[in-house]
Amino acid sequence: MKIIKSDFKKGFVKLKTNVIDDLWYLEGVVDINDFVEARTLRSLFMEREGRRIKTGKKPMMLKIQVEKIEFHKHANRLRLMGKIVEGPEDVQLGSYHTIEVGIGTILTVYKEEWKKYQIERLKKAQIVIPDVLIVVVDSTQTTFGLLKRSGVDIISEFRNPHSIQEEDKLPEFYKKVATEINKFSPRVNKIILAGPGFAKEHIQKIIKEKYPDINEKLIIDTTSSATKAGINEILKKGTLDKIVTESEIIKESQIIQEFFLHLQKDDGLSVYGFDQIKEADNAGAVKILLVSEEKIREDEIENLAREVEKKNGQIEIVSRTHDLGEQFCRMGGLGAILRFRIY
Secondary structure, three states: OEEEEEEOOOOEEEEEOOOHHHHHHHHOOOOOOOEEEEEEEEEEEEEEOOEEEEEEEEEEEEEEEEEEEEEEOOOOEEEEEEEEEEOOOOOOOOOEEEEEEOOOOEEEEEOOOOOHHHHHHHHHHOOOOOOEEEEEEOOOEEEEEEEEOOEEEEEEEEEOOOOOOOHHHHHHHHHHHHHHHHHHHHHOOEEEEEOOOOHHHHHHHHHHHHOHHHHOOEEEEOOOOOOHHHHHHHHHOOHHHHOOOOOHHHHHHHHHHHHHHHHHHOOOOEEEOHHHHHHHHHOOOEEEEEEEOOHHHOHHHHHHHHHHHHOOOEEEEEOOOOHHHHHHHHOOOEEEEEOOOOO
């Protein structure tokens, strides 16, 4: 994402979306009742014999007040719907319009108040993070995950069609995995090849022989599983830190791990639930407030976040795009890591 111009005190930011992940970041920034201005296509109509007939679409600058937000991840579209408040003379103000935000869209977002976590979210979106392919494999199956800022997408998984007793068929399976890695390699900067046993070494040997140009992208690691659980092991380890030290999902996973670790230790440095966190905030004890993407839009939670920020606390927005985030959201989506015990 590129921020073209911003003045958060005056309430606006003009930006351009560059990659798919920018739409995910933007969805977490735009709120209901915000104003959004962009060049967009507006349907044109004419009256003929008492009927309203659509004659085509015309590009124009429109400003709407947002009433509905829809993020279509697989269609690579963010839809912002609301009433038109500014536009050309031939456009009826107060009528409804949908601004479709895709890759390369330039738009301006206006808010009465920009919250600190929203500004931080935009700043994180400006960081260029290389996509990383994570492949976990053993002699029976393999799983491919594509790491992005917004999470991990499982993009391919298949089993070895032969039984483990048919050892003479293993090279055929390994070649298929290597071919799949080669197919995805142009999309990524690094490839982590991991798993239990020696399957990964056999596949690396095939890659060296058949696809030497992508061998430099390979990093070999070990996991206990060749399923999505193995990919989650990689996320929890330090392997990715060497590649994408700024990656939001890694940082997020580490913070959630710290939160759960304190809960397991019962050392009083993690609390969850609104009342306990509010009590900790009143004591100035909240170091990091963890909030799910769904709950941060609630007025009560926004007010709590604002109070935590006033006391130099950090706000961490947690997504469901990885297992730890999903686990955190299932337990209520609201927790805190404390600077000191309050009981």
